[in-house]
Amino acid sequence: MQWQKxxxxxxxxxxxxxxxxxxxxxxxxxxxxxxLNALYYKFEREGETFRITLSELKRLLGIPKxxxxxxxxxxxxxxxxxxVIRNFDYEGxxxxxxCAPFLSRAYRWKNKNNEFExxxxxxxxxxxxxxxxxTPLDLGICNQFRxxxxxxxxxxxxxxxxxxxxxxxxxxxxxxxxxxxKELNNMFGTNYSSPSRLFSPKPLKNPPxxxxxxxxxxxxxxxxxxxxxxKRLGLFIFSWGREKKxxxxxxxxxxxxxxxxxxxxxxxxxFAHNIQDPQGYFQKIVQNIKENSLxxxxxxxxxxxxxxxxxxxxxxxPKIKKFTY
Numbered sequence: 093m094q095w096q097k098x099x100x101x102x103x104x105x106x107x108x109x110x111x112x113x114x115x116x117x118x119x120x121x122x123x124x125x126x127x128l129n130a131l132y133y134k135f136e137r138e139g140e141t142f143r144i145t146l147s148e149l150k151r152l153l154g155i156p157k158x159x160x161x162x163x164x165x166x167x168x169x170x171x172x173x174x175x176v177i178r179n180f181d182y183e184g185x186x187x188x189x190x191c192a193p194f195l196s197r198a199y200r201w202k203n204k205n206n207e208f209e210x211x212x213x214x215x216x217x218x219x220x221x222x223x224x225x226x227t228p229l230d231l232g233i234c235n236q237f238r239x240x241x242x243x244x245x246x247x248x249x250x251x252x253x254x255x256x257x258x259x260x261x262x263x264x265x266x267x268x269x270x271x272x273x274k275e276l277n278n279m280f281g282t283n284y285s286s287p288s289r290l291f292s293p294k295p296l297k298n299p300p301x302x303x304x305x306x307x308x309x310x311x312x313x314x315x316x317x318x319x320x321x322x323k324r325l326g327l328f329i330f331s332w333g334r335e336k337k338x339x340x341x342x343x344x345x346x347x348x349x350x351x352x353x354x355x356x357x358x359x360x361x362x363f364a365h366n367i368q369d370p371q372g373y374f375q376k377i378v379q380n381i382k383e384n385s386l387x388x389x390x391x392x393x394x395x396x397x398x399x400x401x402x403x404x405x406x407x408x409x410p411k412i413k414k415f416t417y
Contacts, residue, residue: 115128233312
């Protein structure tokens with residue numbers, strides 16, 4: 093019996109100034125983002141100046157059989173666009189704001205190995221040394237993404253996954269991240285003026301960026317993340333931390349566990365009168381909601397959401413036929 097050769101994971105500890113940063117254009121190309129991660133892998137091991145052959149670079153990018161080298165050269169040029177880092181010291185002086193390219197130099201030697209030499213900008217290196225915080229990323233996973241939307245969302249989730257202040261106040265096992273339309277446009281390199289161009293609560297034949305990204309993450313990693321656009325706040329709300337089935341108290345229930353008792357109280361306050369046993373009646377309503385046996389439940393819950401300032405359509409997942417808020 094032949095065993096496959098064990099290949100250790102190629103993990104980088106990507107500095108959060110780069111994880112939070114973005115490559116402005118082009119929105120549909122993921123290779124520049126994957127290239128940044130590959131070069132960061134070499135930087136962590138060899139310093140701000142390093143050499144690498146074209147074949148090794150392709151392996152780090154996850155495209156060893158790639159024949160069109162033009163894409164790699166174009167991605168290198170993209171990484172010479174400036175990034176912004178704030179508040180660090182350089183040569184005894186305090187820097188408030190830095191705008192500099194990640195790559196200050198890139199050239200290829202004329203020899204049989206097609207060897208490149210790369211140099212990371214000196215001030216960027218100094219900022220990275222001083223600023224705290226990093227995101228662990230596995231190149232083997234990152235290189236499976238074929239869209240910029242999927243990779244950038246995946247890096248965002250990895251960035252905030254273990255930070256306690258990005259967990260729900262209702263359940264600290266559920267992570268929560270909020271992003272504005274502008275922030276996501278910057279992340280994806282898009283320029284949409286309408287939230288619906290980035291996300292749709294309904295399945296579409298040609299899904300918008302966030303839907304495509306979340307689907308790709310689930311396909312590659314098996315991890316399930318959720319998105320909801322809150323019109324009142326003007327924010328996209330991303331959440332994770334539970335499997336879909338555990339978000340609800342029973343298989344039949346269409347209302348999330350966290351909303352069960354608040355909705356039951358709202359229902360009683362609005363539609364129940366002269367109750368002899370309030371506590372017993374409350375438990376009965378809760379049980380009816382769990383069993384999905386309360387008359388006109390879906391309509392009552394839509395009214396409840398509207399009273400909270402939510403759009404019922406955006407709070408409903410037609411794939412699983414349940415409310416997500």
